[in-house]
Amino acid sequence: MNTVALGDLVLTNAKIVLANEVLEGSVRVDGGMITDIGTPSRTGVDLDGDYLIPGLVELHTDHLETHYAPRPKVRWNPVAAVQAHDAQIAASGITTVLDAIRVGLDEHADMGATEMRILADAIAAGSKAGRLRAEHHIHLRCEVSAPDCLESFMAIKNDPQVRLASLMDHAPGQRQFANMDAYKIYYQGKLKMSDAALEEFSQRRNAESQAYAGPYRRAIADACKDLGIVLASHDDATRAHVEEAEALGIDVAEFPTTVEAAKASRQAGMAILMGGPNVVRGGSHSGNVSARALAEADLLDILSSDYIPFSMLQSAFSLTETVDGYSLAKAIQLVTKRPAEAGGFNDRGEIAIGKRADFVHVRVEDGIPIVLTVWRQGRRVI
Known part of the structure; x- marks a missing residue:
């Protein structure tokens, strides 16, 4: 368009x-x-x-991949996937969006490293042709515990569409999945693994995290600084996590999982981003800290739609009804002005x-x- x-x-x-x-x-x-x-x-x-x-400014949405890979082993035409995603994004009031593309995979992710390039090219083609309603950029979701993460990041880091990179590690027993019961529910529900298969998977993911997460975080952070790419740390749970992020020059604290991590992120000068679904549902699906609780403590700067595009707008209006003293102007800043500032969109x-x-x-x-x-x-x- x-x-x-x-x-x-x-x-x-x-x-x-x-x-x-x-x-x-x-x-x-x-x-x-x-x-x-x-x-x-x-x-x-x-x-x-x-x-x-x-117009809403969205820094983190995983929604594009659900159009491209709607079922295990199913791949939709990438141009059609981008168009469908764009239509839903714009209809949710989002005029600027950073589409999250995963970097660093394992065999259970059901996507190969080359598919990151396929999606990036489809976004670029849509933008060049003028057929996208929203303005699209790319957010690289870097799974630093995956063996191929750094190689994959280096292959795409110079793409001019890239505006933000988040450093994440979904190995079990830490960060988002400190609660192993929540980890088991999520992964067995998603991947249909037996208890034995999940145990083997968890041991391997932990070993990979120990081997790769530290050096890959540093290497990707250094590259992002050189390229002017905004850096985010994902699912920090402890003060030590935040101190590590601060040392790497992190700008945005994405989805801190505890009040402790959110407070430390604020003290470090990071913008605190939480998910709209967390606000609308009244809590985290992983059993982590409530975004409403962070809003009540004035520890919330940005809302993203995460996995439901409309939740971004819905959550902003919801805060005015569920958190005392939250004006509409303040709530709307969380989905407009504050993410624009964090993403470097000063216009x-x-x-x-x-x-x-x-x-x-x-x-x-x-x-x-x-x-x-x-x-x-x-x-x-x-």
């Missing part, structure tokens, strides 16, 4: 969610940029008193003069935010 900015656009009769307040009035756009806010207008697109919020993420005209028209019905219209750079895409 061609998103070249149109001429003048006026959106009127809206509750405009600014960075720190909600203002009733109009917004004017010229050349894809915001040129006026609040001035009353009798002409333009009437939003019927609904909310106008900035978007808030409704302000001089910023990009990325907007979402939202109506709340029975407590659920409904996306009615989406504009990117002043052009309607939904």
Whole structure:
């Protein structure tokens, strides 16, 4: 979809969610940029008193892979997968997205290392052809305990689409899966392994973690610094994990699993990112810390959709109902301004003069935010 900015656009009769307040009035756009806010207008697109919020900025979504590999051993056409993913992303109010692509695999992941390149090329082709509604970039999910992680990272690190890399280790008994019962439920449910097979798998994954995780973290972190790629640490659980991340120059703490790790991340100056599904469900599916609890403690900076695109918008509105003192303006920052800043997107993420005209028209019905219209750079895409 061609998103070249149109001429003048006026959106009127809206509750405009600014960075720190909600203002009733109009917004004017010229050349894809915001040129006026609040001035009353009798002409333009009437939003019927609904909310106008900035386009959402998504730093971590695993959703693309579910379109490309919807079932074990099933592969969808990558161009079709990207188009389907893009449509759902945009319809969820997301105008800028970092698509997570896994780097570092094992035989149980059901995906080969070459498929990372296939998906990256499909994203690039869609962007070049102008047929994507959202603006797409790449987030590399680096499984540092996998033997092929560093080699695979080096093969894709110079792709200009790459904006962020997260360092993760899903070996059992630590980080996300410190609770072995949760690990067993997740992996046996996903991979249908017997108890004996799971035991063998766990022992091997732990051995690989011991061998590769430390040196691969350092090597990937060093490369990202040289290339200007934003760095994230994934599932930190202890102060020691955070100290290691701080030493590597980590910018974003993705999904800290404990209050201890979240507090240490804040003290280290990292932006704390949690998943929208955690907020909406009221807790982590792995039994880790609640995102609402971190919001209540003012230890939450960014929300991502993780594995459900619409959860990003839904979770922001949910916080205003479930956490005392959480204003809508503050909640919307978690899915717009704050992730834009963390991702280095300084031209978007808030409704302000001089910023990009990325907007979402939202109506709340029975407590659920409904996306009615989406504009990117002043052009309607939904």
